[in-house]
Structure formats: structure tokens, C-alpha cells
Amino acid sequence: MYDLVIIGMGPAGLTAAVYAARKKLSTLLVGKQYGGQMAWASGVENYIGFQYITGPELLSKFEDHVKQYPVERVEAEVVKLTRENGHFITRTAGGEEFHSRAVIVASGKAPRRLNAPGERELTGRGVSYCAVCDAPLFAGMDVAVVGGGNSALTAAYDLIKIAKQVYVVSLAEWTADPIIVDKVKDAPNLTKLVGYETVRIEGNERVTGITLRSLDGRKEEKKIPVQGVFIEIGTVPSTHFVEGLLELNEKGEIKVDCDCSTSVPGAFAAGDVSSIPEKQIIVAAGEGAKAALGAYRYLLNQ
Known part of the structure; x- marks a missing residue:
């Protein structure tokens, strides 16, 4: 006792x-x-x-x-x-x-999980919830960060120093603290994708891409080839x-x-x-x- x-x-x-x-x-x-x-x-x-x-x-x-x-x-x-x-x-x-x-x-x-198809199956095989832990594994690769808050932009900041290209995907405009936004907004290897939802994470043995759908009236889908997806949605x-x-x-x-x-x-x-x-x-x-x-x-x- x-x-x-x-x-x-x-x-x-x-x-x-x-x-x-x-x-x-x-x-x-x-x-x-x-x-x-x-x-x-x-x-x-x-x-x-x-x-x-x-x-x-x-x-x-x-x-x-x-x-x-x-x-x-x-x-x-x-x-x-x-x-x-x-x-x-x-x-x-x-x-x-x-x-x-x-x-x-x-x-x-x-x-928090996205609950998108492919997420659970590819966790640990390209899907990560911890940029601090896993960012070094993606040196020279293309990656996506899902989210627009402090955790997502902090992950993006870690990744722009390591990855070849970083796509930041968010449903709405970024809500991160201004001091964090200032660290990443002008990075030449960062692409900001606002107004997109994640439809699925592609890949069999490893992540090969992420499919997004625009939230405007067109609802167009686009597939971006990436080797890593960092989920940072809270x-x-x-x-x-x-x-x-x-x-x-x-x-x-x-x-x-x-x-x-x-x-x-x-x-x-x-x-x-x-x-x-x-x-x-x-x-x-x-x-x-x-x-x-x-x-x-x-x-x-x-």
C-alpha cells in the first residue's frame, strides 16, 4: 500500500x-x-x-x-x-x-488522429506524430505537415532545416503564434496549402503521397508525392x-x-x-x- x-x-x-x-x-x-x-x-x-x-x-x-x-x-x-x-x-x-x-x-x-484512410496502417512507416523524434529520418525528402497551429508550425520549422520540401496542409488559415509563423513563412522550401482536407495517405509498405481535397466549391482532389506525413492537429x-x-x-x-x-x-x-x-x-x-x-x-x- x-x-x-x-x-x-x-x-x-x-x-x-x-x-x-x-x-x-x-x-x-x-x-x-x-x-x-x-x-x-x-x-x-x-x-x-x-x-x-x-x-x-x-x-x-x-x-x-x-x-x-x-x-x-x-x-x-x-x-x-x-x-x-x-x-x-x-x-x-x-x-x-x-x-x-x-x-x-x-x-x-x-x-489527435486524422482518422484518414492509410493513417493507422502507415504509422511508423512514414506517418509520424512527433517531428522532434522523427524529422532526421526524412533528410532530403519531401514531407507534409497537417495542421495550422503551434505544433504544426513548430514541426514545419524543424523540418525545413532537414527535408527537401515541406508542404503545410491546413483546413483554415494558420492560428500559430506570430513568433512561430515568422520563423517559417519565408522558407524557400515551404509550401503553404490552406483550405484543404486530407482525404487519404497513400502507400503500401511506406508512405508515397497524400491526397487532398479543396474546401472551396469545386472540391477538387490533388495528390502530392511525399515520403513522410507529420500529423499535428492537436x-x-x-x-x-x-x-x-x-x-x-x-x-x-x-x-x-x-x-x-x-x-x-x-x-x-x-x-x-x-x-x-x-x-x-x-x-x-x-x-x-x-x-x-x-x-x-x-x-x-x-
Whole structure:
């Protein structure tokens, strides 16, 4: 029986682990991917104390900090969280069960899928959701980025330095921050395709192209030969394992109060998975600290 199980290994979960350990709580950190979305960030320019740092470098500093404390760690996918007999049970895909008196859900978000034909079949064979991870694999090739927000334009910025040609495909005009738009708008190897939807991703063993349909009255289709498709159309909260236990909002995020408490006593949520309005590394870290302190207060009162 742990005092606290923290589900998620991103900035919220890692910060919560440090704060919980400093309060001498027996703590287990469990999650599918160490670092969460922070591990994908090519460059971070808005984390206080660092004018510029890459996501992996910042993750390394988080990890070094966590290692200073006796926090147990299990890398596994959580498939179900329940509350039974006054305590919580965290179940993993491998069949493991971890019992705790309190829990913090900091599972973050996962990439949103296009649900276009060919997408799932070609994932990992030319279809990617992480330019930071996979951009180097497409050196000298033609690629498409689907999306028009910050994540899409950041991916395009990473790719224009590596790929031969980058097509940025979006349903509507770009909505990315002006500072990001300025970095890519004049790139000679970038083609902006606004007003197109993705019909399908072409290829058998590997991606060979992407078929688009114009959203004007003509509805014309065009096929662009590319070897890679980067899907950057946002994220969805990883809350499937808490459905039926914790109250969610219309976006599927866990509803939290200002102290990170949820609809169930002893259960807290922090970071991008929660209903807080801003999704930033520094905000997630702060919310992780709040959640751990909230869990500590809860346990003191039991």
C-alpha cells in the first residue's frame, strides 16, 4: 500500500514526485512514456531560468532531480483506475495492480488522429506524430505537415532545416503564434496549402503521397508525392482509464478545483490532463506541485 501513486511521467508527474518525496510519502510513479510531451519539444524558450533549452535537456534536468529522492518508478500503460474500500487501485496493461491511499492523475494528452484512410496502417512507416523524434529520418525528402497551429508550425520549422520540401496542409488559415509563423513563412522550401482536407495517405509498405481535397466549391482532389506525413492537429486528454470514476468536462479533461482536487476525495489531477486553461510545461510543473501538496494535506486528515 503506497501513500501515493502518480500516474504520468511528464512535467506534472515528475514535479509531483519530488514534492511528495520531500513530504516523506511512499510514492510510486507509473506511466507509459517518461517525459511526456516535454520529451518531444525541440526548443523551449519560455521556461523560466532558461532562455533556451531543448525538451530532452529539460527532461534530463527533471529526471536528475527526481533521482535525488526514493521514488519508485514503473514504466507501464495504465488501463484502469478504481476506488475500492477507501483506497485506489491502479491497473496496468501487463496485469499489475498498485494500491494507494491517494492518487494523482498526470497522464497528459496524446496526439489527435486524422482518422484518414492509410493513417493507422502507415504509422511508423512514414506517418509520424512527433517531428522532434522523427524529422532526421526524412533528410532530403519531401514531407507534409497537417495542421495550422503551434505544433504544426513548430514541426514545419524543424523540418525545413532537414527535408527537401515541406508542404503545410491546413483546413483554415494558420492560428500559430506570430513568433512561430515568422520563423517559417519565408522558407524557400515551404509550401503553404490552406483550405484543404486530407482525404487519404497513400502507400503500401511506406508512405508515397497524400491526397487532398479543396474546401472551396469545386472540391477538387490533388495528390502530392511525399515520403513522410507529420500529423499535428492537436491532442486529446489521456483519461480513458478514469472514465466512470472521475468527472470530466466537455473536452474529456478531468475537472479540478484550484487545489487540483477532483470529484473523488483523495484523487487529484495535474497538467494537461486537467481542466486548467493553459497547457504549458511550466504550468504543468506548478500544478504537479500543488497536487502533491494537496494529496499530502488529504493524507494528514485521514
